[in-house]
Amino acid sequence: MLDLALVVDGKRLETGLLADDPATWTAPSTDAGASARGQRFFTAESRDGGPPCARCHADDGADLAYFAFSNHSVIARAEHHLFSAEEAADIASYVRSLPVAAVGHAFDPPFQPGETKVGAAGAGHGAVLPTDDALAEALFPDGFPDAPAWDIAASFDTSTIALPVATPSWSRWLPRKIDATWFTRGDGMLAIAEAALAESGSLEAAQAFSSAAVHLGTEILITTGDHASRVELLRYAAVKLWDWQRRHGGFDGPDHGFPDGGPAFPYEVGFAFFEAAFVSGLPDAMHQAFSWWMAQAAVNPGRGHTTGDRPLNWRDVLTVADSAGAGPWTLTYLHLVGSLEESQGALADDFGTDRGPVRLLAVPLRRVDGPVRAALLRRFLTREAEFLADGGALTSDHHVVLGNAWRDGCDGLTPEQRAELRALAPVEVATDLAACP
CATH class of the missing domain: 1.10.760 (Cytochrome Bc1 Complex; Chain D, domain 2)
Incomplete structure (x- = not known):
């Protein structure tokens, strides 16, 4: 037994069980x-x-x-x-x-974000915020700004900002079963890659092992439609890659053991759950995807290397957060981080396309309260105007996505807010903001 608490008439009565060191x-x-x-x-x-x-x-x-x-x-x-x-x-x-220090506990979710994070153990289960409002109080103690800067999330350390969601415990990392055919499919590509990972320990070997697991997972899905087996394969790969990182640099450096270009293995497990959520009976698949992706965000949210797919697809992150019942402040936080990530680095040139941060607007607008919703739109339209003033151009698909996002969220704005935002918007997108007169 780890602990026990009784709640009587709203009061939590602690038992005072002795801790075992x-x-x-x-x-x-x-x-x-x-x-x-x-x-x-x-x-x-x-x-x-x-x-x-x-x-x-x-x-x-x-x-x-x-x-x-x-x-x-x-x-x-x-x-x-x-x-x-x-x-x-x-x-x-x-x-x-084993000459391995007990850094965490069996009940500590690996990479749980929070101020007290330590190695792969993260900040522990106690760092999970009790409410969505607690996140707002921590991030915006003076209230959410009316005109948030585009780079407001540049000061957010995703590894230390506590969230009201738990990352997966180690028991959820461990595969439930091992299929021997994993190691014989494709002329034994996974077995060969795993042997190379153990022998060289190089980043290239880790990338090759991860790629082999992702490839085989996709093949399993195409040939059998078995989402559960794909999840187990990627869990297996995640455990092996976690151990590779533990042995080759640890988790306490600035990259948290996730070097740029390194395998984004919490993302891969989450992606398998994400795709399963639409077609299979895997329990709580969206919640699982959200939990895994918060672990990935804690250690590497992109760092300017986001491709729109990896290390995180922030549109998908917001979709699973919304589907998993995340609160409006969690959605706002993820929107601010994701939209900044997807406007720099490899995606910087895609700002005016449908692959730019315009694609992140729809999910937050559905759930975020009016004043914050208006502030998020104000932030985006200001950046859009700057982009166009610098010679940028918008594709037709960009206009479609912006128009859909406005239509889906404009009824949560007051007439005054809608008028103010239309006045702020560049003339090039005026017709995109036609809904909700």
Whole structure:
């Protein structure tokens, strides 16, 4: 038991359970050969006909030590896979012998954003904000500005701004099953890429391994329509890439272990859930996608390298946030970050097209209150006018997207706000703002 609380008449009564410090944990077996046997059991043996433990975890089990899985939890899981009590104790003894500090806890969602973030453990489950309004109070204590600057989100550190959504716990990272055909499909491309990842540890090897997993996931989906299997494959790849980053640089540098050009593996798992949400019966697929994408946003929201697809497609981010029931302030925050990301770097030249930040307007406008909705439009139209004044041109698709966004959200504006925004808008988009006279 991690904790227990009773709520009586609206009052939370704490039990005061004693905390157990992982630094004090010792191997459950005192046998000198226990660790060596446990390593063999973990990495190479099976008792239930499935793959060895190392297939679903980090190759050496470092994730169990990093996230402080207790002896009891390791033993119970090993016994579930039909290891004997003695063998399970040996596996736990092996985990305790690993030279890996207990940075997080089993209940800490990896990469949870917040001020107290540490490594891949993030800021812990306690950093999840209780309400959407709490985000507004933290970001805009003096109220949301009437005319927010286009680069207002440049000062936002997505790894330290706490959100009212939890990223996936480590148990949600671990694949539920391993399909042996993953490693034989395509002439064994995944197995070959995984071996190269373990051998060289280079960024190129990580990119190749990620690409192999994404390719096979797409092939599985095309040939079988099995979204669940695709999710499990990408979870498997995410665990292996998490361990690659742990071993090659860690998570405490400025790139959080996600170098520019490195695999955006939380995004890939989230994308598999996102596509599944439209056609399959995977439970809570949109909520899952939102949770995974918030982990990706915490470690690398784009940094000017967004392609419109990776490391995050911010239009899709806003879509899943909206579908998952995110509050208006969460949507506003994501809109500000995403629209800035998708107007710089590789997408800078696409501002006047439908692939520019105009595509992000529709989702926030549906859910955001009138004054903030007007401020977001004011921000966009001001930037649009600057773009045109500098010689930019707008495509026909850009006009369509802007017109649709205005029509979908203008009824939440007062007549005065609509008139003010039309007066602010460049003449080139006047007809796009014709709805809601």
